[in-house]
Amino acid sequence: MFQLEEEVKEEPKKDYDLAKSLPINLQGRNRFSQFIASVLVNSLYEMKNYPVVLINTVLSPLSFLVLIEFVSRGSLLGEAIEGGFIMSMFSAGMSLQGDLSHLKNDFKLQDMVVSSPTSWKVYLAGMATSELVYSLPALVVLGILAGYFLHFTPLGTITFLSVLFMMFITSIAVGYTFATFSSDIVQSFAFSRLLSTLFSTIPPVYYPITYIPYPFRYFAYLSPTTYAAELAQNAGGFIRLSPDAVAIDWIVLAAVTVTLFFIASRKARWREI
């Protein structure tokens, strides 16, 4: 309210002079600009203008880690750090789902982009990347912890990074697919929080799957995060997987991702019908 009063009345220049600057000489359209616009709007500007959101992005993966650390008296710290990474990656897709519908429905921003030279692929790539940027503060903190407490072989490092990348892509596929459903329930923030809980806190992301008693263990395998966590724990030397099991985990993650992207691309509409 205050700020409204403060707003200084400024006279527009009567000669708007806008028309005179048409045509604007564009030396070709810059694809990178189009990509970076989504990253700026959906993450960097918010982080810059509301720095308090950074605390939240750091705290959410760390809170579970701390809990596991206390409950297990430190014995599961490594798994929990890996779990924090996986959860950060997975939450990217969940946020994507919320943000896509928020920008589309509440701000009509997607409509503006649809009728602009930016293609849906560039828009989606930018939005997905923005989610990664958003979790950068958390990734930095986790990275420092990993440097102290995790001891990877070079191959283990590469595997772990690949698992994280795969997790990111899978979660983007999940988020994108859900974003194409236009029902009010799916579009709500509560729903994306529910997905996040289902996929990254209940499944054995922060601890080995062997901690889950048997009939329930099958349920855990319904979540893609379980496969990623298994691979990560194997890479970190916390569990031993047979080569077959490793292959199956990779295949499941890849299959889920490809299937979801396929569904989403059939269902998603840049131009509505």
Added chain:
Amino acid sequence: MLTESLGQLSIDNLTKIYSKSKGKKALDSVTFSVPARGIFVLIGRNGSGKTTLVRILSTELEPTSGRASINGIDVMTEADQLRRKIAIVPQESRTVPWMTPLQTVSSYLLWRGFDYSYAKQRAMETLERLGLGNSAKRLNRTLSGGNRRKVLVATVLASEAEIIFLDEPTTGLDPISRREFWEMLREIGKDRFTFLTTHYLEEAEELADQIGVLDRGKLMGIGTLDQLRKRVSYNYSMKIPISPPLPSSLKISKGEMVRGKDEYRILTTEEEAFDLSRELSRIGYRFTINPVSLDDIFFYLVDKQSGDSSEIGENEDRARRRSGNYWAAQQE
């Protein structure tokens, strides 16, 4: 065919039936063609199909059937080409609260493919020209409603688009801000084609080079204000309060009279209008007399027609529409 459509907005038999709307036509075989320059204003009450038409033309929505092109570029088959030339401020679009006006405008320019530094520079210039220079680096959420709306318009103005769609840009603005807006729109209408929708008739009167009248998905009239005036067979409009009852000596032989909630509206010829006003003054009745305005044209083209053909169950709606306060009632 191609040469004919150059420099034109051409719409051919455009029909839209939304999938969830049980066959109801949001647009019903709309066909027209207007020069793609200056300001085209599409008027119609809420739900008449304005947004549907705008979204089809701006490549956001598929029509059920029919075609449309702007400057010879087809909205369906050549969408990518068209998207380089158009820009839109959708109905009910909002500025993102965590961004500043400068970030809002420049990010839109990035989406259009501007280089980063040029986008920033151009955004700042545009905001300054619209009188928002001092607010350019504050958060959008601290701006007044009118200024937030200006920021949205600034995004498309700063762009290189030659064709600009503004879907009800002044709805909800106070009368003073609305006038400021008009001045701005008039300026930008000079060198670009602006396609504007509104349900404020005076806005069309103020701004439009061409006017289209839409009602229940059907095009009821198209042309300049003068051309639309000619569609009405009368050139004067009189309004007389409903009470006291009209004197029996008042005879209307040439024009038409419709009873509204608070007043009678008489559309008639100049001659009869002056006869009637002489008679009314003689017996001391209050009345107004004016040349036919867009309000009367709309009344003649839309309300009279839909009144004649409206289905049962809409009586209340019809009564309201017939009343002189129809527009006031629609606006809130």
